Amino acid sequence: MNNSDLAIIVLAAGKGTRMKSSLHKVLHPIAGRPMLHHLLDRVAPLKPSRNIIIAGAGIEQVERSVGALAEIVVQEPQLGTGHAVQMARAKLEGFKGTVLVLYGDVPLISQATMENMIKHKDAAVVVLGFRPADPFRYGRLKLNRAGRLQAIVEYKDANEEERKIDLCNSGIMAIDGNHLFDLLDLLDNKNAANEYYLTDLVGIANSQGHKCVVVEAPEREVMGINSRSELAQAEKIFQDQARQYFMDEGVSLLDPSSVYFSYDTKIGKDVSIGPNVFFGPETTIDDDVTINAFCHIEGATVGAGSIVGPFARLRPAAKLGKNVKVGNFVEVKKADIEDGAKVNHLSYIGDARVGKNANIGAGTITCNYDGYFKYHTDIGEGAFIGSNTAIVAPVKVGDGAIVGAGSIVTKDTEGDALIISRSKQREIGGWAKTFRTTQQEKKDNK
Ligand code: UD1
Ligand code: MG
Numbered sequence: 326m327n328n329s330d331l332a333i334i335v336l337a338a339g340k341g342t343r344m345k346s347s348l349h350k351v352l353h354p355i356a357g358r359p360m361l362h363h364l365l366d367r368v369a370p371l372k373p374s375r376n377i378i379i380a381g382a383g384i385e386q387v388e389r390s391v392g393a394l395a396e397i398v399v400q401e402p403q404l405g406t407g408h409a410v411q412m413a414r415a416k417l418e419g420f421k422g423t424v425l426v427l428y429g430d431v432p433l434i435s436q437a438t439m440e441n442m443i444k445h446k447d448a449a450v451v452v453l454g455f456r457p458a459d460p461f462r463y464g465r466l467k468l469n470r471a472g473r474l475q476a477i478v479e480y481k482d483a484n485e486e487e488r489k490i491d492l493c494n495s496g497i498m499a500i501d502g503n504h505l506f507d508l509l510d511l512l513d514n515k516n517a518a519n520e521y522y523l524t525d526l527v528g529i530a531n532s533q534g535h536k537c538v539v540v541e542a543p544e545r546e547v548m549g550i551n552s553r554s555e556l557a558q559a560e561k562i563f564q565d566q567a568r569q570y571f572m573d574e575g576v577s578l579l580d581p582s583s584v585y586f587s588y589d590t591k592i593g594k595d596v597s598i599g600p601n602v603f604f605g606p607e608t609t610i611d612d613d614v615t616i617n618a619f620c621h622i623e624g625a626t627v628g629a630g631s632i633v634g635p636f637a638r639l640r641p642a643a644k645l646g647k648n649v650k651v652g653n654f655v656e657v658k659k660a661d662i663e664d665g666a667k668v669n670h671l672s673y674i675g676d677a678r679v680g681k682n683a684n685i686g687a688g689t690i691t692c693n694y695d696g697y698f699k700y701h702t703d704i705g706e707g708a709f710i711g712s713n714t715a716i717v718a719p720v721k722v723g724d725g726a727i728v729g730a731g732s733i734v735t736k737d738t739e740g741d742a743l744i745i746s747r748s749k750q751r752e753i754g755g756w757a758k759t760f761r762t763t764q765q766e767k768k769d770n771k
Pocket of ligand 1: 336337338339340379400402403404405406407408409428429430462463464465477479493494495496521522523524549
């Protein structure tokens with residue numbers, strides 16, 4: 326059931342010029358997911374009855390990305406954060422609950438912080454404050470002696486005394502829907518930026534006898550992302566949290582700072598992960614798995630007890646059963662490697678099934694592509710593929726078959742057969758010695 330007392334508005338109409346990107350700022354990814362979706366994911370458990378996004382340039386990109394997750398309203402031109410919230414008026418006609426105003430470029434806010442804000446039912450305005458290491462150009466929060474919020478002063482408009490205040494405005498606010506639009510009607514743009522500041526709502530609400538309060542959050546939750554370097558900082562915050570989370574859940578990381586997770590990585594217990602491992606989206610690792618150093622894993626499922634790497638690449642739809650071994654310089658794509666099978670060295674396995682307990686020798690390649698189409702390789706249970714074998718799909722190797730090293734398999738084979746397709750070995754006695762002697766003489770006589 327939706328919470329009919331809560332609506333959210335996400336401000337995302339800023340131009341984002343400092344990203345220097347043709348991609349909308351709020352669609353830049355953190356851990357493989359657009360920052361806007363991180364924010365919507367965090368909001369979702371609060372079950373707001375309305376999700377409204379205010380967008381300007383690049384609105385089509387935002388629409389395509391969020392689909393039915395939110396309603397999108399255009400703000401054109403952009404006359405400030407107060408003006409941006411006014412754009413939601415028609416959508417929120419008659420809404421009496423709490424309106425939580427979030428920023429699309431402040432995606433790492435926690436659910437707990439949002440809950441802390443919206444539980445203040447007696448305040449007209451709840452502002453999310455923080456004490457940054459460097460207060461710099463943030464708006465400053467002015468409290469009275471009782472700790473109530475009196476006003477927000479923008480840095481540009483602040484005097485020297487006000488600039489000394491270390492409690493800053495994150496920009497995020499929860500506002501009582503009964504008063505929101507009446508208060509917004511009273512905003513003007515007589516300030517240093519000639520903008521309609523949402524922050525002025527606090528002074529106005531106080532002058533009307535309403536209560537305004539501050540809730541504080543740690544800086545890492547409210548950092549704004551305006552540039553690639555701030556994006557990298559947000560990525561680091563996310564990764565550090567993910568590393569800590571997995572270690573708390575029973576995953577050993579040999580060198581936590583060198584392991585990268587995706588927003589949706591799932592890992593079981595007693596998993597050990599070596600240094601320099603990267604997880605892309607849609608990966609699930611079961612219990613008791615070892616991932617050795619330097620693996621790149623994306624869209625893969627790894628069954629319990631398996632050992633992967635070092636230097637392995639698991640690509641989308643790689644599905645490893647239980648107790649599978651995928652060793653160094655092996656690439657697996659869209660392939661089921663069934664329980665107990667081994668692909669230990671230097672192989673490409675793509676569009677394939679490798680049956681239970683099969684052993685794939687070093688340098689085996691499934692030749693899955695003819696330049697136009699992809700074809701499937703099926704390797705039966707317990708099959709043994711000799712080293713340096715090319716298996717040209719579509720083709721089946723029967724259960725328990727043995728393929729001699731260096732073969733090229735192009736036809737389906739029966740189970741338990743020996744398959745060798747290579748030229749017979751010849752031996753010419755003494756040939757090498759004679760060759761060396763004649764060549765050396767030629768060279769000496771030159
Ligand atoms: C704002 C706050 C400031 C706070 C700071 C925190 C105001 C007046 N000031 O300042 O107190 O310390 O955030 O980062 O609110 N946006 C729109 N439409 C607009 C203008 C902005 O959607 O017309 C969006 C932007 O995309 C952005 C957010 O609102 O996500 C904040 O806008 P920005 O211009 O960065 O505000 P600041 O000047 O940083
Ligand atoms: Mg800003």
